[in-house]
Amino acid sequence: MAAAKDAPYNLVYWPGIPGRGEHIRLALEEAGAKYTDTAFSEGGVDEVLAFVQGNVPDDGINPPVLAPPILKHADVVISQTPNILQYLGSHLGLVPDADKDRNGLYRVNALALTALDGLSNEPHDCHHPIASGLYYEDQKPESKRRSEDYVKNRLPKFLTYFERVLQSKSSGDGPWLYGGRLTYADLVLFQCLDGLKFMFPKAVAKLEREGKHSKVFALHQAVAERPRIAAYLESSRRQKYSNGIYRYYEELDIEP
Amino acid sequence: MAAAKDAPYNLVYWPGIPGRGEHIRLALEEAGAKYTDTAFSEGGVDEVLAFVQGNVPDDGINPPVLAPPILKHADVVISQTPNILQYLGSHLGLVPDADKDRNGLYRVNALALTALDGLSNEPHDCHHPIASGLYYEDQKPESKRRSEDYVKNRLPKFLTYFERVLQSKSSGDGPWLYGGRLTYADLVLFQCLDGLKFMFPKAVAKLEREGKHSKVFALHQAVAERPRIAAYLESSRRQKYSNGIYRYYEELDIEP
The missing domain is CATH 1.20.1050.10 (Glutathione S-transferase Yfyf (Class Pi); Chain A, domain 2)
Structure with a gap:
């Protein structure tokens, strides 16, 4: 899906601490990926709070998430640090080549x-x-x-x-x-x-x-x-x- | 790989408690998969202990594991409950169809x-x-x-x-x-x-x-x-x- 390939990565995480969001940032930074980060955007904390308080409208595709870090990418909205890393790992080349080493x-x-x-x-x-x-x-x-x-x-x-x-x-x-x-x-x-x-x-x-x-x-x-x-x-x-x-x-x- | 497809699943987990191993058992049972379980095999606890104590020889393919549950399947030896569940989920049909819903x-x-x-x-x-x-x-x-x-x-x-x-x-x-x-x-x-x-x-x-x-x-x-x-x-x-x-x-x- 070309749209997903070119879509920016959006990290939703608390401002003021590296926290679990830091694992996501390091993957994005190592890959030189373009991303936004609510830790540094105006009103970013409001977006975090909307997720945490369950006030994000049902998009019909993604289950609600409980807590940040959250990754938004094209129509994907996923949480859980190791899960986001798997997703990014596959998209950004930070995993073994699945064709050569499927496990x-x-x-x-x-x-x-x-x-x-x-x-x-x-x-x-x-x-x-x-x-x-x-x-x-x-x-x-x-x-x-x-x-x-x-x-x-x-x-x-x-x-x-x-x-x-x-x-x-x-x-x-x-x-x-x-x-x-x-x-x-x-x-x-x-x-x-x-x-x-x-x-x-x-x-x-x-x-x-x-x-x-x-x-x-x-x-x-x-x-x-x-x-x-x-x-x-x-x-x-x-x-x-x-x-x-x-x-x-x-x-x-x-x-x- | 036909060999992997037909290989039995081997669960390595402590005897005597359901524990984290139970999540693995439920996936195997729901799918009707054939598996062995060290909780019920003679000397099973020795196999768990060998892993926990770092006495399993380096097979050259799989990183050492720290703790059970451990899944052995063909040449794969992996740990971590949610990781094993992902592996089994894909093999046993307990995940969404990746062709229709890749995320x-x-x-x-x-x-x-x-x-x-x-x-x-x-x-x-x-x-x-x-x-x-x-x-x-x-x-x-x-x-x-x-x-x-x-x-x-x-x-x-x-x-x-x-x-x-x-x-x-x-x-x-x-x-x-x-x-x-x-x-x-x-x-x-x-x-x-x-x-x-x-x-x-x-x-x-x-x-x-x-x-x-x-x-x-x-x-x-x-x-x-x-x-x-x-x-x-x-x-x-x-x-x-x-x-x-x-x-x-x-x-x-x-x-x-």
């Missing part, structure tokens, strides 16, 4: 889902272990306890897993997770590690010093050095971490 | 991911809010607090969302979430609601009495009445809920 899509998707589970959703719950609808200040002791477990047990477990992936034959040559080429799973792992460096600087620095996850850290570096990503990271489109998924609280910056 | 796959995937987020992962964290590696008994006060928030705020939010999906035009005719036909997203929502009925019987019964989510409850009933699902639910292959995702603790059975 590569599933292998890459598993890697992205695992990174999002352990290195994005779990960190979020470190500062919101009791309820996402309560303030951090209402769950501080529980956050401390959860963060202690996270940096001691969960974070090393997930980094060790991805190190193993990078050492496996299926990763191919070069710094990438699968098939010797950059996929959206690499962008996800980059963003997760980048956020964790901000949120738990002591724990991540210690893991980096220990040298057991050198391929994971090398992947982070390799993504940051991609020409389009490097330009993006320097631009004003790259928002600073604040009160999103990855937050810095001194009392949670635990040295394991 | 239906993404719409269905978003629904499954949202159900798993809010109605499976969040319930799990109700009894493990601090650390999945600790016993429930080590996080009882936190579990109570999280469960109170869950049944009061999160559970109604997600059921209201799915009711809205079922009322939208994109759901089509009949009891299903998308396109007027059964997809794996329906099986996921069935299993989630089924588990929640076990875990939070008072809260779910109250929501059912209130009548605001009648289409969600009707979907649960419609899935339970599918001939192959009904036979499965009566069989010994359908395991009882115990210490998995959906657990019954009297102190968490809160009437909101």
Whole structure:
């Protein structure tokens, strides 16, 4: 469908935080795709709120969505970070070539889902272990306890897993997770590690010093050095971490 | 690939609990597919442990997996519940016809991911809010607090969302979430609601009495009445809920 091919990509996401929307932005930026972003458009937050509050009219094609990030592209309106990444991955060439490796899509998707589970959703719950609808200040002791477990047990477990992936034959040559080429799973792992460096600087620095996850850290570096990503990271489109998924609280910056 | 088409499906999952493996079983059962299941095979737990402990030899094709459920099919070894469901959905006819509705796959995937987020992962964290590696008994006060928030705020939010999906035009005719036909997203929502009925019987019964989510409850009933699902639910292959995702603790059975 030519119309869909030429249609711009529209990201609907909260302004003010990189958040889960950042995974979508990195895919669009790496591909050099044209896109709009409600984080930077006038009235953008109203569009996010319309979706969140269920006030978007039924278009007869797309099911309602519950929460951002949301991608609008031609007549497609879809939510869920790993789902949007699959869609963009296929459209923007950030997945294995389905003609040569028909099941590569599933292998890459598993890697992205695992990174999002352990290195994005779990960190979020470190500062919101009791309820996402309560303030951090209402769950501080529980956050401390959860963060202690996270940096001691969960974070090393997930980094060790991805190190193993990078050492496996299926990763191919070069710094990438699968098939010797950059996929959206690499962008996800980059963003997760980048956020964790901000949120738990002591724990991540210690893991980096220990040298057991050198391929994971090398992947982070390799993504940051991609020409389009490097330009993006320097631009004003790259928002600073604040009160999103990855937050810095001194009392949670635990040295394991 | 004829070999893959005829190859049996092999589910690798813990014995003794329905768990996340149950979503995979329901897809296989609904389709009448032949499959093996480590939950019922001699030495099955050793196969699960080999994966979990990273002792499965590198096959040169598939990245290592971190955790079950795992699907083995021909030369494919993939993990992550929603990912396996996508794979099976395409192979077993539990997704929209890609030739007629090329983006239906993404719409269905978003629904499954949202159900798993809010109605499976969040319930799990109700009894493990601090650390999945600790016993429930080590996080009882936190579990109570999280469960109170869950049944009061999160559970109604997600059921209201799915009711809205079922009322939208994109759901089509009949009891299903998308396109007027059964997809794996329906099986996921069935299993989630089924588990929640076990875990939070008072809260779910109250929501059912209130009548605001009648289409969600009707979907649960419609899935339970599918001939192959009904036979499965009566069989010994359908395991009882115990210490998995959906657990019954009297102190968490809160009437909101």
